[in-house]
Amino acid sequence: MTAGISTVLIWRNICIKESGMKKLTLSATIVLILVSVLSSCGSTPKQEKQPVLQQESDAGQQGKSETSAAESGAAAVNQPEPVQNEENPAEAAQVQDPPDVSFAKKLKEYLDKDDMAGALASFDTMSDALKDDTDLQILHASLLVSAGRGAEAAEIGSALQEKDGKNISVLELNAQIAAVNGDKKKSNELAGQILAADPYNASANIQLAQQQVLQRKYKIAYNYYKKALTNDPDNADALFGCAQMAYYLDNLDESKATFQKILDRDGTNAGALAYMGKLSAEQEKYVQATKYIQDAIKYAPDNYSFYLDLGTYQRNQENYDEAEKAWTKAVGLNPDYFLAYAYRAGLYNEMNRYADSLADYYSVVKTNPKYYYAYEEIGMLEWHEKNWAKSRAGFMKALEFSKDNYSYKLMVAATYLKEKNTVECKNFLKTAMRNMDTSSVEYGMLRLYNDQGGINAENAILPKIDKIEKTTPRGKMWFYMGLYYELKGSQKLAEEFYTKIMNMQTPMFFEYELAEWGLGK
Known part of the structure; x- marks a missing residue:
């Protein structure tokens, strides 16, 4: 630039894994370059604070979810004051x-x-006089990246590389462009060049940290973020990365202290507020967690993941209506992503709103066909509604993902028996029992459903069930024994086994709910 600005690119690449997509925005690059330029003429603009938003993916979240950000530094060379015309x-x-x-x-x-x-x-x-200015070209490419126009940014970056290939700012720019465009090899090569000249370069170390995060190598990522802070201890994105990795590594005290440090400097940092909410929730301080996530939403009102967290905290306080509102908001923000449907479906089931729950689980498999847990839920809920064919379809789909799951096999057989279709039941079980250990209790139960028993067959399997030491597999077998008697018309015997399951402490298997329904609860 004519003012002689020395600029090192600052990135805040906000990667939010929502709806299977990656949203990229840029914040500080533009502000800092413009501040540097405008300060030279005595007109320094007010610097706007923009939150760094980094959130968890999929599923499952369900769990600790993962995201990434990168930042380097900026420096401005003071420009001479304009010469005043004292005579006029x-x-x-x-x-x-x-x-x-x-x-x-x-x-x-x-x-x-x-x-x-x-x-x-x-x-x-x-003007033509500015078109060859390196700093403005970097700024142009940065904006293109922010706008999702990575290919055009790459053209500018390549031209700058040919013009000034040793310029650290240019190398940082091209490394980031390559990363955004999915060229991991080129991105790593450029990061290597940067680190060869500057081993503690914040941008390059953050970039390498991001790659480790994507591979769930959180300890290595943490070390890169720490290295980025060596010469730039106030680097907001490196601080965020350290705090986030500390959270994933269960170093919760360090995570909290680092996020608080970020908030002490910038109380509007939505990402830091959201993680403070997660940290509060780890201690079951759900009221405090709710306050943090509500503050985060003030500064990032369209963040899908924030509403997932808000719904979770409200549900844990038994504020079911508020939880429903939060997850419904998330669905509205991104109707093509499955997670909010899954959360809300579970809530509806808990509230005995089975039709609504079913509708949401069908939305889950529509938006994420590989989420097989939803097929299990569809099988269960359609069973409750006595839609035997639809229930069977759900369990059959779940069986595709878990081919040796004897529970799914037994539920498919049960739907045929509910329809009095013993022929198809036997045809299915003939294949289902193939290659199973014939001495196992699981095989014995499938054989009982296939043969429709007899007192000797029933008496043969009951001692095997009683010998099962672990409570979950024993409870599951109690259910299928009860269901067998229900299908045979012996409701009293069925209820005896269902009651055994109800008396278990915190059972963690889906048959528990089926047993509740079997007892009319």
């Missing part, structure tokens, strides 16, 4: 800004209005 103050007052400052001011106007299209279009009309 009026003329001095009308001195025009240098071209780069004028351009930066206009660009900032677009960005202040969140007008990315206008900001990018301004580069097409910039």
